[in-house]
Amino acid sequence: MRHFLSGIALAAVIATGAVAPALAQNLFAPAVYVNQSVVTGYEVDQRMRFMQVIGAPEAGIEAAREALIDDRLRIQAAAEIGIEITPEGLQEGMEEFAARAGLDAAGFIAQLERAGVEDGVFRDFIEAGTVWREVVRARLLPRTQISDAEVDQELQRAIETPIIDRVLLSELIIPAPPGQEAQALQLAERIAGSRPNEAQFAEAARAYSATPSAEAGGRLELLALDNLPPSLRPIIASLQPGQVSPPLPVEGAVVLFFLRDVQGTLRPGAREQVLDYLTLRLASVQDAAALAATVRGCDDLYLQAGPEAAAQVQRQTAGQGAIPQGIAARLASLDADEAGVVPAGAGADLVMLCSRQPALAAQAEVPVTALPEDGVEAAVPQQPEAGGVPTREAVRNELFNRKINTAAEGLLADLRADAIIRRP
Template identity: 55%
Template sequence: MRRILLGAAMAAILAGTGLGPTQVQAQGNPFQPLVYVNDSAITRYELDQRLRFMEVLRAPEAGVQAAEKALIEDRLRMSAARQMGITPTDEQIDAGLAEFAGRANMDVEQFTAALAKAGVERQAFRDFITSGVVWRQVVRQHLLGQVRVTDAEVDQEMQKIIETPQITHVALSELIIPAPEGQEAAAMARAEEVVAGTRSEGDFAAFARRYSATPSAQNGGRLPWTPLANLPPALRPLILSMQPGQTSQPLTVPGAVVLFFLRDTRGTLRPGAEEQVLDYVRFTLASTEEAARIAATADTCADLFVQARGLPAQQIEHLNLPQGQVPTGEAIRLAVLDDNETTIVSYGGAVQLLMLCKRQPALMANPPEAPVATAPGEEPPAPDPNALPERDEVRNQLFNRKVGQAADAYLAELRANAVIRRP
């Protein structure tokens, strides 16, 4: 989504839209210190540049306070890097500049030229990238070794993925603002007014009736339920990144600026998501008293096999069966158990102690086979839209999420320990 919005923002600049950023610099001496972070000054000029830069990128929280907060955090990042002896090389910074500009499908020179049209100097862009470059090194050196992802966390995340319906249909409202040549800036400003002023579907509908140039405007921009597959492929990631009740950021298209409001979604579970595999132990014993004694001392399925040491192998069985293949009587008893819980079954003859070792979705217990490699010249098979992500992919996502959370916590700690003052 960030790449889409960045590309749209830069396209708007190149079209000469003029974003009209707040003029902080004009309020006084541009080199006047506004705030000190551990004796490092942030000047009025730097604040003006960061504000312009954030508005160019259409940052969700653009504004003077957000720009000042971002600069303070950059100072903290740079200070932490210096304390660790981290100094970015020109090559690292240049690579960061190129990577960021590439998100807007530009090279560095094109990107900085586009920024210049909005009054953002190259140094402000370079400072922003430098802070990010050193912070990644700080995180790698200080935090990476502290982050662990357990198998249980991967299992939990995989189960969450399985239990989350896949979106198949969306209920959208649209608002299309004409942007004829020479009026792109006014159209974008109006779109930003809509985004800032929308807190509910009713707000969006009122704006649509007022500004939208489509027949749906009379109905508040409401579109009928639409299959997700019917939307343009470039638009689907944007819609999927939204939650019901959210408004998209303005999207520029030839001759117009487009906004969407997501009213609701519909989805279905992936095939096999409700099927389970039960891993359990069936232990046949002589009496309910013996079964109760063993159940009281066994915390795991492995404990049952310790208790059964020396007994005939047929007296204790470890089973791993799809739910539909579990005998009905046992399935009823196992249905109410959590992992490592037991139940005693007695029908007047032999007594059975059942312990559920693990209950898991069949999709996790029996993952689909990896696609067969194709021969040279053959078309690769189409990806299965219902396929689960690989465990390693999920583990990496969890790891990156934890690293991000740890980095945020460390930055908050740096801020708490810093001396931040105004002159």
């Protein structure tokens, strides 16, 4: 369900009632066998109609057949471990899905029936998705874990990724006069489904687009993302350069966009770092160098230094600008749990880096052994309201969803590999 259009676009598709013609004959003959289950040609036709109504990116006969095979496997996997959907669960799932089009379940079913889709198709679709979530929860959830290191890496990636605020688009606007909406939508689906490159999209724009930009292959000048309609921004923001948007039905037309390139700016403070580090003043450079050569980590320093010297170890967490220049310069070349030496008059400072993280990712409670008087809290800058970054919990949830979805796709692939799937 993750490939469907936004609620606004979905509602527009439903409003047109645009679906492909039904398969001509022999609809109730078996179309494919999935283990002991049969999928009929009628079911394939109905699923194809349903997929076209909801704006699925691929909604032909073959895509409908493959979707039904997957649903049979999902339901069979649920039955094997005793998972069944309750009437309340089915109704809740139907209401949730219908709400994406701004409707309740009854209204959504009425729209489907006007487009020639039986209500049982919608119910079966929701049932397969609901029981599959329970299968995934039972079989994959206990094995899916997200480490703190994964969160740190993803958070740093998010901070260092520019915020997209300008886009280079090409447009293709296919006229859809009254009575010709279905043909326009089918043409748009064929173009988008072919996954055109920039040159191919430009050729299609010259051939089919009804706007002045068609002469330039649909190419538009650099646009600020904020200048686009609010309903369109998330659709464009979800694309990668070189991708085509799903067909977007609007009044009198169907629109496609091709994302040529993006431009962005770094968040304020994205390059700033907060360092957790140790220092220990020793009598000479030689003493500091000898200890640096033996110590294996920040916690190990207290042991290697001995009880008397360990009491003199200073652990601090500070932004780069607040660290003395000589120490900051030495820390710049160190990895975590690596030590160096900074001469200090007649003696020397042993300097050890415990961790470094983007300042924007630093939390108010830093997990280090520093005491409150070490100034940990003061070292962490406040996140700016604009251009802020997601919380660690939000990042963890996103990583979990990504990992569980990948695992679910793998599980479904395994079910396919083990199944007996044949066509008459």
